[in-house]
Amino acid sequence: MRLRTCLISCLLSLCTGAHALAADKVVFLTSWYAQAEHGGFYQAVATGIYKKYGLDVTIRMGGPQVNGMQILSSGQADFLMGYDLQTLKSVETGVPVTTVAASFQSELQGMMTHDDVKSLADLKSRTVLVSTSGRVTWWPWLKARYKLDDAQSRVYTFNLQPFFADPRSAQQAYASSEVFSANKAGVKNRFFLFADDGYPPYGTTIVTMQKTVKDKPELVARFVKASMEGWKSYLENPAPGNALIKKDNPNMQDDQLAWGVEKLKEYRMINGGDAATQGIGTMSDARWQKTRDFMVGAGLLKADADWKKAYTTQFVKDLRVMP
Structure with missing residues (x-):
């Protein structure tokens, strides 16, 4: 009996270890060619932050001919680097996407x-x-x-x-x-x-399918937390992330990367606004309503659009990745 118990214990230990090593594969699609504005995500890959959270993340570059929403909704990517106006409009037209975090507290x-x-x-x-x-x-x-x-x-x-x-x-x-x-x-x-x-949208958001939020909330939570930790690390020492950025985009030079990081800091895109007190990645209902109201007033969004489906604060309200 003692031998049998020992064997079962060993098997369980092996299974647990194998499961811990089997990181969840995630594809993240950016909005453009790799640059400093994407640095936190590359940093999370380069420094092993995603790996720490059990994620095997592939960053796929966007570009002028890349339809990010189409790629996301077809299942070819798990997360998309989004833009509030695009996400609100997509929800209005019936595309079931939602924003789960905002890397930047304002648009660049x-x-x-x-x-x-x-x-x-x-x-x-x-x-x-x-x-x-x-x-x-x-x-x-x-x-x-x-x-x-x-x-x-x-x-x-x-x-x-x-x-x-x-x-x-x-x-x-x-x-x-x-x-x-x-x-x-x-x-x-x-x-x-x-x-x-007063232009209200957030910048460099993380967008995913509403179904992903419903079916895999734990995966979404890990990706959001790791990404925001990546941004914090990038501001402290961008060298690891920049090396991967240049690998994906050989046209990106060191001086432009340095300039980009300087501007992110100067305008406090990542750690300013509400992020200063609530943590990197935070979003608020009030800010989203301002963007919705501007779009409706400008004729860019129907007044009866179910705009609250375009975002959720559940993954950032208690995140507390402090600058």
């Missing part, structure tokens, strides 16, 4: 102007370069706030030459991207972050 989107512009109110006398996607996201907000007109807008094709050539122009930009390129080209500029003027 803003306006790059020539250095004679003192505020966004000065845009009334400027030509504004707006991308196709910008026309159904931030442009309606900016127009309404500063009484701008569609007639003064032109198409932004992600080429900076029109901005360089026209001193009366302004264009959409990320502080970590277009501003960096303009500085390298020696073009003096100023940058205005829309969030500083």
Whole structure:
């Protein structure tokens, strides 16, 4: 009997050990080519944080021709780097997705102007370069706030030459991207972050299927916690994450990565706002309602859309990954 008990105990021990080693495979799809704005996720891979939480994470890069929502909803990815307006619109159209965490407390989107512009109110006398996607996201907000007109807008094709050539122009930009390129080209500029003027969306969110939240809440919780710990680690020492970023995106240079990290810190994207007191990744009902109200007011979302399905705070309300 004693021998039998010992054998059973050994078998259970072996099974438990094997289970602990069998990490859950997860595919995370980013929104663009690898860059500092994705650093926390790469850091969690590079430093073994995901592994610590029993996750085997593959990061798949997005890009201009990648339909992230389609890939997520078809089951080819488990999590998506999302954007609040896109997620709200997807829910309105019947795509059952939901946001489970916000890496950034605000969007990095803003306006790059020539250095004679003192505020966004000065845009009334400027030509504004707006991308196709910008026309159904931030442009309606900016127009309404500063009484701008569609007639003064032109198409932004992600080429900076029109901005360089026209001193009366302004264009959409990320502080970590277009501003960096303009500085390298020696073009003096100023940058205005829309969030500083009240643009409400979160940035670099984690989106998954509502079914995943229902069926695998423990997996979602582990991925969210590990990712937020990855962001905290990235701010402390980005070198491990940056090495993987450059491996995925060889065009990314050290100086741009350093600039990107500097801007994440300068604008306190990760550890500012509510994250300063509630922890990295946090979200609130009030902020989501502000985004919903802006979209409804701008005609971007139907008033009867079930917008509360577009997010859940269950994975971040008690997370407490403090900066």
